[in-house]
Amino acid sequence: xxxxxxxxxxxxxxxxxxxxxxxxxxxxxxxxxxxxxxxxxxxxxxxxxxxxxxxxxxxxxxxxxxxxxxxxxxxxxxxxxxxxxxxxxxxxxxxxxxxxxxxxxxxxxxx
Amino acid sequence: xxxxxxxxxxxxxxxxxxxxxxxxxxxxxxxxxxxxxxxxxxxxxxxxxxxxxxxxxxxxxxxxxxxxxxxxxxxxxxxxxxxxxxxxxxxxxxxxxxxxxxxxxxxxxxxxxxxxxxxxxxxxxxxxxxxxxxxxxxxxxxxxxxxxxxxxxxxxxxxxxxxxxxxxxxxxxxxxxxxxxxxxxxxxxxxxxxxxxxxxxxxxxxxxxxxxxxxxxxxxxxxxxxxxxxxxxxxxxxxxxxxxxxxxxxxxxxxxxxxxxxxxxxxxxxxxxxxxxxxxxxxxxxxxxxxxxxxxxxxxxxxxxxxxxxxxxxxxxxxxxxxxxxxxxxxxxxxxxxxxxxxxxxxxxxxxxxxxxxxxxxxxxxxxxxxxxxxxxxxxxxxxxxxxxxxxxxxxxxxxxxxxxxxxxxxxxxxxxxxxxxxxxxxxxxxxxxxxxxxxxxxxxxxxxxxxxx
Numbered sequence: 001x002x003x004x005x006x007x008x009x010x011x012x013x014x015x016x017x018x019x020x021x022x023x024x025x026x027x028x029x030x031x032x033x034x035x036x037x038x039x040x041x042x043x044x045x046x047x048x049x050x051x052x053x054x055x056x057x058x059x060x061x062x063x064x065x066x067x068x069x070x071x072x073x074x075x076x077x078x079x080x081x082x083x084x085x086x087x088x089x090x091x092x093x094x095x096x097x098x099x100x101x102x103x104x105x106x107x108x109x110x111x
Numbered sequence: 112x113x114x115x116x117x118x119x120x121x122x123x124x125x126x127x128x129x130x131x132x133x134x135x136x137x138x139x140x141x142x143x144x145x146x147x148x149x150x151x152x153x154x155x156x157x158x159x160x161x162x163x164x165x166x167x168x169x170x171x172x173x174x175x176x177x178x179x180x181x182x183x184x185x186x187x188x189x190x191x192x193x194x195x196x197x198x199x200x201x202x203x204x205x206x207x208x209x210x211x212x213x214x215x216x217x218x219x220x221x222x223x224x225x226x227x228x229x230x231x232x233x234x235x236x237x238x239x240x241x242x243x244x245x246x247x248x249x250x251x252x253x254x255x256x257x258x259x260x261x262x263x264x265x266x267x268x269x270x271x272x273x274x275x276x277x278x279x280x281x282x283x284x285x286x287x288x289x290x291x292x293x294x295x296x297x298x299x300x301x302x303x304x305x306x307x308x309x310x311x312x313x314x315x316x317x318x319x320x321x322x323x324x325x326x327x328x329x330x331x332x333x334x335x336x337x338x339x340x341x342x343x344x345x346x347x348x349x350x351x352x353x354x355x356x357x358x359x360x361x362x363x364x365x366x367x368x369x370x371x372x373x374x375x376x377x378x379x380x381x382x383x384x385x386x387x388x389x390x391x392x393x394x395x396x397x398x399x400x401x402x403x404x405x406x407x408x409x410x411x412x413x414x415x416x417x418x419x420x421x422x423x424x425x426x427x428x429x430x431x432x433x434x435x436x437x438x439x440x441x442x443x444x445x446x447x448x449x450x451x452x453x454x455x456x457x458x459x460x461x462x463x464x465x466x467x468x469x470x471x472x473x474x475x476x477x478x479x480x481x482x483x484x485x486x487x488x489x490x491x492x493x494x495x496x497x498x499x500x501x502x503x504x505x506x507x508x509x510x511x512x513x514x515x516x517x518x519x520x521x522x523x524x525x526x527x528x529x530x531x532x533x534x535x536x537x538x539x540x541x542x543x544x545x546x547x548x549x550x551x552x553x554x555x556x557x558x559x560x561x562x563x564x565x
Contacts (some may be wrong), residue, residue, distance in 0.1 A: 029224055041223025087223065105406050 003090035005058050007052075008098045009033075012105065018091050019067040025049070029091070034107040041087040045070040048086040049078065055097030060090040081097075134560045138553040141542040142432065143534040145556065146318035156185045159457060159562045161279040164267075164289045166459045166472055167191045167203065168275050169488070171306055171502040177222040177238060178501065181206060182277065184474055189266055191275050192222065192322050194238040194260035196508060199270070203277045204240055204263040226331070227263070241479050243270055272461065273303045273490075290455055293361050300463045301439040305490035307394075307502040308467075312486040313510050313524055314476055317531035319483040324535040325523050326452060326460055327551040328354070329364055338389050341374050341382060348372050354551055360558025361455030362551035365448050379416045380409075393518035396489040397464035405430055429465055434494040437465055454551065456558050466492035481531060486521060 004017045015111060018027040025048055028035045039045035043066060052059065062070075066088040072078065091097060133142040133151055167182035168191050179192040181476040184423045188206035206214050215227055220478040226243065227236040235244040240263035248256050267278040267284035271294060276286050286292065315322050327332070332339055334552055351370035356362050375382035384406050391398045398406070405426045413419045422445075431438045449464045460471035468490050476482040483506075491500065509516035510524035533539060546550055 014346070023223075026223065037224075038228070039230070040226040040228045042220070045347070084291065 002092060003094075006096045007055075007106050008040060010094065010098060010100045011055065011102060014104070014106070015096075020092060021090065024089050024091075028061070028086070030109050034105050035086060035101070037087070037101040042086055043085055046070065046074045046078070046085070049074065049083050050086050050099040050101045052082040052084060053098040053100055055095045058093030058097050059084070060089065060092055069088065079090065079107050081088050085100045085109065113202045122154065129565055131524075134563075135553060135556045138550060138557070139542065139544045139546055141356070141552065142541055143541060146321050146531065146534050147480050149480060152475070153469060153476075155475075155559070158565060159559060160184050160187070161432045162283065162288045162562060163280075163457055164283065165457065166274050166455075167277040169307065169502055170270060170273050170275060171499060172219070173201065173275075174499075174501055175221070175453040176200075176432075177225060179216065180219045180275075181216060187279070188477060189277060190216060190227075191278075191484060192227075192238055193279075194225075194240075201268050201270070201275055202238075203266040203268045205266070205274075206412070209261050209263075210234060210354060210531045223230060225349070233423070234261075236261075238312060240265060248465065250457065252342050258376060263411065263421065264535070271303075273305065273458075290361070291339070291359060292357050292454050293453055295552070296448060297362060297461055297463065298447060299439060299441045299445045300462055302468050302493070303504045304436075304464055304492060305466070305468055306493050306499050308488070308489045308491050309505055310488045310502065311505045311515060312484055313516070313520075313564055314507060314532075315483050315510060316481055317483055317526050318480055319475045319525045320559075321475045321530055321534075322483050322527050323458060323460070323471065324484050324528060324552050324555075327454060328352075328545075328548050329452065329556065330545075330548050331526075336519055338393055339386060341385055341389065345373060349548070352548070353427065354548060356550050356554035360555050360561075362454040362554055363448075363451055364551070365451030369448060373416075380413065380419050382408045383416075383419075390519075394469070394520075395517040396462070397467040399465070399467055399491060401430060401434075402465050402467075426504065427465060435494045436466065454555070456555060485524075 002020045004019045006015050007018050008015045009028070009053060014031070016024065016027045016033070018024055023041070025037070025041055029090055035048060037045060037048045062084060066085055069085065074083065084092050086089065086101065131305060133139065133144040133148065148513060165184065167189065168180040172178070172180045173191065173193040176193050176196055178188050182189045184189055190204045190206045192204065192287055193201050194202050196201050196477060208215055208231065213229055213231045215229055218407065222238050233244070233246045237243045242258050242261040245256055245261065254260070267281060267530055268281055269276050271286060271290060278286070278482065329352045331346040333344055333349070337344060341506045351372060352364050353367040353369050354364045371381040374383055374386055387398050387406055388403055391400070406423060408426065409419055409422050428438055451462070453461045458473045462469040470488040470490060472486045474484050476484045510516070510519065513521070516524070542552070544550070
């Protein structure tokens with residue numbers, strides 16, 4: 001089985017270990033983090049969106065569903081830069097990835 | 112018995128409800144209105160669907176915690192959810208927000224973070240149905256937003272033969288009571304272990320009951336599936352099937368061994384192998400290529416039909432065992448059910464043979480008595496190394512689509528809408544059923560009348 005990928009979430013600074021086949025959001029929940037969302041992983045609210053800072057080699061490209069969802073629901077002003085949905089982004093490779101998502105915090109309780 | 116107007120009083124008030132109209136008095140005669148009358152359909156909507164165990168989905172559609180399927184019947188939408196990791200941790204909720212009635216999901220999918228979220232105001236539930244977050248709770252009168260009031264309403268859930276069954280009636284008898292005696296007949300054949308190979312549906316302009324009655328008898332083969340006569344339709348037997356109507360509206364048929372006759376008496380083995388090859392090619396459910404390989408490997412090696420059968424069974428078992436997916440050990444009486452049809456009231460069929468089966472389910476398509484959705488699953492044993500994954504629906508295909516539908520289903524579909532139109536003819540008051548071959552149809556309708564009378 002392929003290895004997990006280490007993803008550093010700034011500005012919090014936490015490093016989340018994301019397993020193959022799992023989204024960043026699911027991995028963050030497993031790690032006890034609270035992540036901004038209102039739709040809880042259904043690719044509808046766009047609130048979980050992240051900016052990719054580095055480590056593209058380890059990022060799986062967005063599929064048709066994620067691309068269509070962002071095209072339809074993400075306002076242009078929020079789509080600047082390298083934006084991906086935390087609830088859909090997956091990883092594969094060895095490079096460490098750095099993403100930026102203000103609002104991620106250590107959780108008291110997660111779903 | 113006078114027939115009441117469909118618009119008469121309340122179907123829910125037992126003291127004023129009319130008796131079941133167009134009901135079955137003669138088991139060989141089914142009044143045509145049962146297939147198109149709006150009042151009759153309304154009676155089914157009120158007294159059948161909310162009170163009967165019905166197949167909602169296959170277990171392999173919800174393999175992981177959080178997976179859900181939307182099961183729709185008439186105007187009801189029900190979510191079947193795997194809410195925890197135990198094999199029986201499945202719940203069924205009405206797909207509606209208790210706030211302002213928004214449907215919580217569109218279709219099937221996976222709940223993430225173990226949360227069900229309403230897209231309107233963001234109220235949330237844990238996937239076990241308990242309320243987890245009520246945005247704006249303080250603005251409500253407290254009695255309107257108690258945890259008990261907001262918990263998602265549930266249906267009864269149970270499983271059988273690899274499927275999830277639901278019942279909207281919380282006081283319904285156990286699933287096994289309604290299924291009897293079919294599990295005792297079918298379970299030995301191991302259908303529960305089979306996995307989906309393909310899964311398609313067709314929309315037919317016909318009543319759901321009419322569409323499925325095509326499969327409650329086997330003597331339409333000569334005319335509807337003439338390829339199976341291998342060019343010898345004259346004298347093609349129709350009395351070689353044993354039909355058994357059971358309690359609870361259930362039914363099955365299997366071949367009658369006492370009436371077996373080979374397609375070509377001068378080439379018993381050859382014609383049998385040929386029949387199985389044509390069946391496999393035109394049904395694409397069974398026999399599978401692996402089964403045909405075993406048959407063909409014996410065709411020129413064995414000359415005695417009795418020995419042929421014995422050798423075939425032995426080699427078939429060797430193949431499946433060697434492939435890591437052994438066939439179950441059964442009695443000869445149980446093996447004779449291969450090639451038969453097993454019907455579970457109100458609308459579910461299993462047709463097993465060797466390591467495979469066809470599954471049918473027929474539902475009204477929305478609220479039109481003359482529209483139905485007929486689904487077909489081809490299921491089969493799979494070797495342990497083959498990944499199974501989440502069962503996927505291949506789509507709805509036109510009844511004449513040659514690329515989508517094998518010949519046998521296409522042939523069956525071709526009669527159904529013609530029947531539905533013919534029902535409206537002034538020359539037609541009732542279906543005229545064969546007492547020996549078609550009592551399964553009458554049996555189903557009599558059980559239906561029992562539900563409508565409650």
